[in-house]
Amino acid sequence: MSFAQRHLLGIEPLSQSDITTILDLADIYAEKERSDAKSSDALRGLTQINMFFENSTRTQASFEIAGKRLGADVMNMAMQTSSVKKGETLIDTALTLNAMHPDLLVVRHPHSGAVDLLAQKVNCAVLNAGDGKHEHPTQALLDALTIRRAKGRLHRLNIAICGDIAHSRVARSNIHLLGKMENRVKLVGPPTLIPSGAADWGVEVYDDMREGLKDSDVVMMLRLQRERMDGGFIPSEREYYHRYGLDAEKLALAKPDAIVMHPGPMNRGVEIDGTIADDINRSVIQEQVEMGVAVRMAAMDLLARNLRAARKPQGVMV
Amino acid sequence: MTSLLITNARLIDPSADTDALGWLLVQDGVIADKGHGAAPDVTGSDIIDAGGACLAPGIVDIGVKTCEPGERHKESIRTAGAAAAAGGVTTMVTRPDTDPAIDTPEVLEFVRRRGEQVSPVRVLPMAALTKGRKGREMTEIGFLMDAGAVAFTDCDAVTATTKVLSRAMTYARSLGALIIAHPQDPGLSDGAAVTSGKFASLKGLPAVSPIAERMGLERDLALVEMTGARYHADCLSTAIALPALRQAKARGLDVTAGISIHHLTLNEFDVGDYRTFFKVKPPLRSEDDRKEMVAAVADGSIDVISSFHTPQDEESKRLPYEAAASGAVALETLLPAAMRLYHSGDLSLPQLFRAMALNPADRLGLAQGRLDVGAPADLVLFDPDAPFKLNRGTLRSKSKNTPFDEHLMQGKVLKTIVSGDLVFDRISA
Numbered sequence: 146m147s148f149a150q151r152h153l154l155g156i157e158p159l160s161q162s163d164i165t166t167i168l169d170l171a172d173i174y175a176e177k178e179r180s181d182a183k184s185s186d187a188l189r190g191l192t193q194i195n196m197f198f199e200n201s202t203r204t205q206a207s208f209e210i211a212g213k214r215l216g217a218d219v220m221n222m223a224m225q226t227s228s229v230k231k232g233e234t235l236i237d238t239a240l241t242l243n244a245m246h247p248d249l250l251v252v253r254h255p256h257s258g259a260v261d262l263l264a265q266k267v268n269c270a271v272l273n274a275g276d277g278k279h280e281h282p283t284q285a286l287l288d289a290l291t292i293r294r295a296k297g298r299l300h301r302l303n304i305a306i307c308g309d310i311a312h313s314r315v316a317r318s319n320i321h322l323l324g325k326m327e328n329r330v331k332l333v334g335p336p337t338l339i340p341s342g343a344a345d346w347g348v349e350v351y352d353d354m355r356e357g358l359k360d361s362d363v364v365m366m367l368r369l370q371r372e373r374m375d376g377g378f379i380p381s382e383r384e385y386y387h388r389y390g391l392d393a394e395k396l397a398l399a400k401p402d403a404i405v406m407h408p409g410p411m412n413r414g415v416e417i418d419g420t421i422a423d424d425i426n427r428s429v430i431q432e433q434v435e436m437g438v439a440v441r442m443a444a445m446d447l448l449a450r451n452l453r454a455a456r457k458p459q460g461v462m463v
Numbered sequence: 464m465t466s467l468l469i470t471n472a473r474l475i476d477p478s479a480d481t482d483a484l485g486w487l488l489v490q491d492g493v494i495a496d497k498g499h500g501a502a503p504d505v506t507g508s509d510i511i512d513a514g515g516a517c518l519a520p521g522i523v524d525i526g527v528k529t530c531e532p533g534e535r536h537k538e539s540i541r542t543a544g545a546a547a548a549a550g551g552v553t554t555m556v557t558r559p560d561t562d563p564a565i566d567t568p569e570v571l572e573f574v575r576r577r578g579e580q581v582s583p584v585r586v587l588p589m590a591a592l593t594k595g596r597k598g599r600e601m602t603e604i605g606f607l608m609d610a611g612a613v614a615f616t617d618c619d620a621v622t623a624t625t626k627v628l629s630r631a632m633t634y635a636r637s638l639g640a641l642i643i644a645h646p647q648d649p650g651l652s653d654g655a656a657v658t659s660g661k662f663a664s665l666k667g668l669p670a671v672s673p674i675a676e677r678m679g680l681e682r683d684l685a686l687v688e689m690t691g692a693r694y695h696a697d698c699l700s701t702a703i704a705l706p707a708l709r710q711a712k713a714r715g716l717d718v719t720a721g722i723s724i725h726h727l728t729l730n731e732f733d734v735g736d737y738r739t740f741f742k743v744k745p746p747l748r749s750e751d752d753r754k755e756m757v758a759a760v761a762d763g764s765i766d767v768i769s770s771f772h773t774p775q776d777e778e779s780k781r782l783p784y785e786a787a788a789s790g791a792v793a794l795e796t797l798l799p800a801a802m803r804l805y806h807s808g809d810l811s812l813p814q815l816f817r818a819m820a821l822n823p824a825d826r827l828g829l830a831q832g833r834l835d836v837g838a839p840a841d842l843v844l845f846d847p848d849a850p851f852k853l854n855r856g857t858l859r860s861k862s863k864n865t866p867f868d869e870h871l872m873q874g875k876v877l878k879t880i881v882s883g884d885l886v887f888d889r890i891s892a
Contacts, residue, residue, distance in 0.1 A: 157665075236781055256783035257667035258737030277785070278667030314667060341670065342661030 148447045151455075152264050152271040155280035156321040164322060168290050168299070171436065171443035175290070178214075178439055187446045188217035191248035196238070197274070198224040198254040203409060203434070204274050204283075208251045211441035217249065235259060239266040248452060249445055252276075270448040272441075275314055284408055285318035287440040289326070291433045292363055295404050300327045305357050305399070307333040308367035308389060308416050309378075311340045315408045316367060320346055333357035334389060337378040354389050361399040365406045366391055366417050382415055392418040396427070404429045465509075466490040467883060470502040472513035472844065476834045477520065477817035487518060489840040492883035496836060513844055516877055519816045521553025521584075521841035522797065523823040523832050525614075525643070525721060526697060527772045528790070529555070529586075531577060532570065533562030538774035538861045540574070543794065544582030546859040548887035550795040551843035551876040552770070554585040554831060556823070559596070560618035566591035566602045568610040575611050583886035584879070585841070587827070589614045592631050592642060598622040601631040604640050613827045616643035616697065619744050619789075621679060623649045625686070632692035641826065643695045646679035646704065647671075647745065656785050658701075658746045662731050668784060673701035673752065676745060680704050684711045687718060695826060696720040699765060700745045702755035709764055719826055721767035724793060724800045727757055729866060739780045739787035740866045743771070757809045760818055767826065768818040770797040774862030792860045796867050802847050802874030812847065842880040849875040 148166040150159070177183065193212040197205055205221065212219040224238070235254070242250065243266065250271045252260045257277030264271040275281040293299040304323055310316045310332050323330050330348040332339060344350050351357030358364060369385065379385045391405065405421055405428045413419040422428050467489040474485045474497065486502035488495045496503075524547070530538035540557075547555050557574060559565035565574060571588050578586025590612035594600045597620070604615060615635060622628040622644070635642055655671030657663040663670035680696060684707060687694045699708065699720045711718045725743055730750045734741045741747060748756075759765040773790025780787050793800070801819065804810045824832025831841040855868040879887035 235783065254783070256785050258785075259783035261736055262781075262783060276667070277783075280667070311664075317665065317667060340664035341659045341672070342664045345661040346665070 148451070150448070151451060153282050153444050153448060154261055154264060154271065154273045156282045156285050156318045156325070157280065159325070161325055164286070164289065164325065167286055167440065167443050167447060168293060170446060171286070171290050171439040172294070174442045175436060175439035178435070184214050184216065186216040188212060188215035188249070188449055191217045191449055192246070193217040193219045193249040193251065193445070194242060194247045195219065195221045195251045195274075196224060196242070196253075197222070198252070198259075199275070201253055201274070204253065207434070207437040208274060208441050211438050211445060212249070214438070215442055215446060217445070235263060236266060239263045243267040243269070249448065270452050272444060272448070278312055278314055278317070280318045281314040282318050283437070283441050283444060284315045285322040286444065287433055287437040288319055288365065288406060288408070289322055290436045290440055291406065291429050292404070294432070294436070295429055296362060302328045302362040303331070303360050304328050304363040304365065305331045305333050305361040306365045306367065307354065307357065307391065309338045309369050310334050310343065310367065311338045312370065313367050319365065320348060324348070331357050331361070335379055335385075354395055355398055358395055358398045361403050363404055363406065364391065364396065364399055368408065368410065369412060369416050386415055390414070390416055390418065391421055393421065396421060403427070406430065406433060409434070465883065466495070466505060466507065467511065468502060468505050468508040469511045469513055469518055469844070471515060472518035473515065474499075474834060475517050475519035475812045475816050477813045477821040478833045478835060480813045480817075482812050484515070487834065489880070489883045492840055494834060494836055494838050494840050497834060511844070511878070516844050516846050517812060518842060518844050519812065520820040520832050520834055521843050521879065521881065522551050522819045523554040523556065523827070523829065524552045524770050524772070524794065524797065525556040525767060525823050525827070526558055526769045527555040527794065528558045528560060528774065530774055531561065531574065536861070537776050540577045540586060541581040542859060542861050543772065544578075544584050544586070546792070546794040548583045548879045549859055549876060551798045551845060551879050552584060552794055553841035553843065553879060553881045554587060554824075554829070555582070556587045556589060556613060556827065558618050559589055559591040559616065560620070564591045564596045565589070566594050566596070568603060568606045571607055571610045571612055584881050587611070587613045589616050589643065591615070592617045593622060593627065596620040598624055598627055601627070601634060604635055605638055608638060608640060614641040614643050614695070617645070618697075619645045621645055621647050621649045625682065628683070629686050629690060632686055632690040636690055636692045639693065641693045641695060643697050644683050646676055646683055646696045646699065648675040648678035651675035651678065656742065656746065657734060658731050658748045660731065660749060662734075666737070671746065673703045673748065676701045677704040677707060681707050684716065684718065687711070687716050691717075693717045694719075695767070698723050698726065698745060698769070698771065700726040700748050700752065700756065702752050705755065705759055705764060712764070719766040719822070720764070721769050722756055722760065722765050723771040724768055724797050725771070725791060725866065727753065727760065727768065728800045728803050729753075733866065734784075737784040739782065739784055740791060740864050740868070742784060742787055742789050743791055744789040757804060761810055761814060766818065766822040768801065768815070769823070770794050774860055775864045776862055780864050790864070792858065792862055792865050794860065795858055796853065796865055796872070798843070798845060798876055799872040799874035800867065802872070805847060806873060840880055840883040843876055844878040845874060845876045847874050849873065851875065
């Protein structure tokens with residue numbers, strides 16, 4: 146087992162073994178979560194601050210529960226963003242927070258790279274909870290854990306990621322992770338929502354969903370933001386649903402045992418048919434939420450171990 | 464009569480396209496004589512033995528931002544002038560994207576006077592093409608020319624309304640004014656921070672396709688054809704825009720184009736992990752584009768290499784990449800960065816000084832930029848091989864936002880001479 150990272154800023158810097166280490170530990174936590182003895186004291190005495198510069202309910206709640214189950218002192222900070230000055234605030238806030246000696250900092254920010262920037266200014270471990278259109282590593286890890294538990298493996302799978310790839314940090318982190326674990330990754334969506342250069346990422350790109358879903362083991366749907374629906378990137382909600390919404394007919398082209406995933410929150414009737422989302426034989430969407438807590442517990446536990454190990458020599462000298 | 468004899472120097476002569484050992488005599492601020500072989504015995508002259516270093520015409524840098532008036536915490540004409548002298552730049556052609564914009568004869572007069580008072584090198588101001596650089600009404604082009612404006616540009620603010628630009632060009636033509644534009648389709652490039660492609664998409668940064676540059680250039684060239692204006696594209700950075708430029712030149716339009724030294728020596732991957740010192744406008748492009756642009760300088764399609772010196776303080780750069788300010792300081796690094804292209808074998812020294820001195824001077828109707836007898840003695844003496852590691856703290860600009868910090872570079876300016884006077888000497892600096 147090895148996990149030699151100071152922060153969790155993205156999937157890109159992780160190795161196969163880093164990923165496996167997190168997932169193995171998360172598996173243990175997932176089992177524990179289902180038992181009566183949910184809590185442990187892995188983070189006892191540590192301070193976790195959740196700093197969200199962008200609205201979030203699910204991810205923030207998941208990190209908060211994960212921290213509390215491990216015994217950390219958790220604090221939530223809702224940050225205001227609106228002006229160009231937010232960058233200045235970011236550095237200033239980082240320095241201010243740093244002076245309070247937190248141990249784990251969970252950050253979400255609307256700008257790509259902002260979490261990296263912040264991590265350079267603080268002494269604690271930083272977890273990226275989503276930065277702009279860049280990465281959302283814990284989402285990719287919880288998706289991976291869900292896939293591994295449903296399929297029994299996390300390699301040589303045929304995986305279709307469908308929808309708004311261009312604006313999705315979830316897609317980018319998943320592409321990194323699933324690629325590193327040696328899967329066949331297909332991106333499916335209208336060309337306006339496929340980022341330029343995507344064909345060079347070692348993935349296949351399809352604008353015909355029927356073709357893209359063929360023989361898939363995993364169908365991963367992405368959320369389409371409301372503000373992108375009217376004429377900007379796609380002509381209309383109903384045309385999008387017709388061509389790229391996941392319904393029974395399109396899903397029938399995937400393998401019979403293919404699982405359906407969605408990072409939530411869902412737009413039923415836009416990117417996914419409600420009955421598919423609720424089909425317990427196909428949809429693992431609720432399991433994804435469950436694994437979210439387990440993966441975040443594992444990631445924070447591992448980072449805290451590294452943090453304590455790094456601080457140890459100083460303790461000896463005193 | 465003051466006279467200065469420089470002997471034992473490699474004369475980099477862009478007009479003759481030669482690079483050979485020789486001597487050069489300066490009298491009363493102009494080049495009085497030059498030659499190869501043994502130097503003449505000129506009694507009463509100061510003599511500099513160059514020891515085999517290169518002597519070239521001083522750099523004429525179109526597009527320097529001195530931040531005066533308005534942002535003197537970032538740079539001033541004095542500090543920019545000191546940086547220019549240390550960088551072998553003998554003429555700074557300054558940008559009007561100040562606060563307020565240089566769009567009236569009075570403000571232009573202020574810059575010109577400050578330049579004469581505090582800058583060791585020549586300062587030639589450009590003026591805005593439209594009031595406030597807002598793209599709505601043209602400035603007093605005639606009065607501004609009388610006050611000394613050498614060209615008209617709204618800098619990176621693209622004149623989006625084509626009718627405004629066409630009228631400004633038509634009016635400018637009657638006065639023979641040079642218009643410098645930033646070719647870019649404003650709609651397509653809106654909000655972009657990097658060039659589009661695999662790297663931009665992976666990093667999740669808003670990107671602009673190189674095609675936006677071609678679209679902007681093609682629109683401008685169509686207007687040049689219609690109005691007959693004198694036109695210079697400030698910085699072309701993409702291969703896809705070159706055919707339009709070459710065709711316009713072949714058809715005899717009065718068109719030239721420039722490029723920044725950064726686009727010739729860096730590429731999109733240098734941005735790496737959101738390093739904002741590499742954020743420039745237009746954004747750094749692909750390596751394929753960079754190579755094509757170097758070739759375009761070599762074949763003369765691209766006429767001018769500039770520093771696009773743009774000081775930014777730490778606060779405007781220490782932000783998330785999208786929110787950070789664009790631009791880099793480059794007066795002192797222009798020459799050593801250009802030496803990369805010489806050492807790589809892409810461009811000869813006469814080719815480089817054609818693009819950094821002769822062509823920009825010609826385009827602005829200046830007598831300097833050449834080693835011809837009778838030309839002003841604006842000269843730079845430099846060692847093209849001298850290695851050093853750049854420490855941005857040592858830069859003379861108030862702002863230190865260079866992408867070359869900690870880079871290994873070659874090429875040191877030894878002496879800079881403006882109008883026969885020594886304005887920079889490495890020995891005493």
